[in-house]
Amino acid sequence: MDTIEQQLEARLGRIHARQRLGIEAEHGHRVFGRGLNFFHPENWYSAHALIRFAIQLVGMYERGQSNARNLQVKNNRIHLPHLPQAFHDFKILHLTDLHVDMDDRNLAALIQTVAGLDYDICALTGDYRARTFGEIDGAVAGMQRLITTLKQPVYGILGNHDSIRMLPALESMGVIMLMNEATTLEKDGAKIFLAGVDDPHYFRVDNIQKAARDIPEEAVSLLLSHTPEIYRLAAHADFDVMFCGHTHGGQICLPGGIPITLDSKCPRYLGAGKWHYQKMQGYTSVGAGTSIVNARFNCLPEVTIHHLLLP
Incomplete structure (x- = not known):
């Protein structure tokens, strides 16, 4: 067993660590099968060049990159x-789907955008790496550049693009990673709870029951999930709010922001922006980065500040 495996087993427990490492070792992510969905276009790298070529062919690639x-x-x-x-107008900066090693210009734009924002905590909902397998050094270096510009505390979870081997590096940067865990947020003697689950989309190692186990029933509870796909489980676990990403809002959309595909097994109304299910409120960010191809059409990237308010 190598050192990183020992670290991960000590941090996550033997089963969680071995599940994640084992799936990652299965010759990279698969295009068909595995995960919650049957088709995973983010893993179909031969198609990336084809999509990029098609955009270039019609002379739109530079606009998409801009x-x-x-x-x-x-x-x-x-x-x-x-x-x-005490938590009235508590502000949460929500960043997701950063893919920081996709294009250095995107990362520079993100750093510039968040530098002057006012918020109390930052929440990261996964997908820090551009590819779904391979080396992690570029993503780790990019996250280091970003984290140094963010105000603490910063909380995070992992997405389907992220390797579990990134976990120690992220935690060493000061990111409080919530791996099917919850933490208490305190202000002036009052408390609310923030929970996070590991990737439910491809790895399927999320555990809402474990994450919610120590949250009092009457307390305000917030959930970080990479994808909205577990919205029903989250609502029936009595979470008040769920923050997520993964969909990119479609990234390449028809006029009016109509997504061609969301790569997410959930109703399309959960694909971007604010939504409700049962008593739970939710928000799916379209993300700050790009996946598959470095271009966006009719769906601009975003960073989101959530304001918690009394009625």
């Missing part, structure tokens, strides 16, 4: 009747 650096700062208001007074 769009990918045109980050929007969104503000989302979340009203919670039982929110403690």
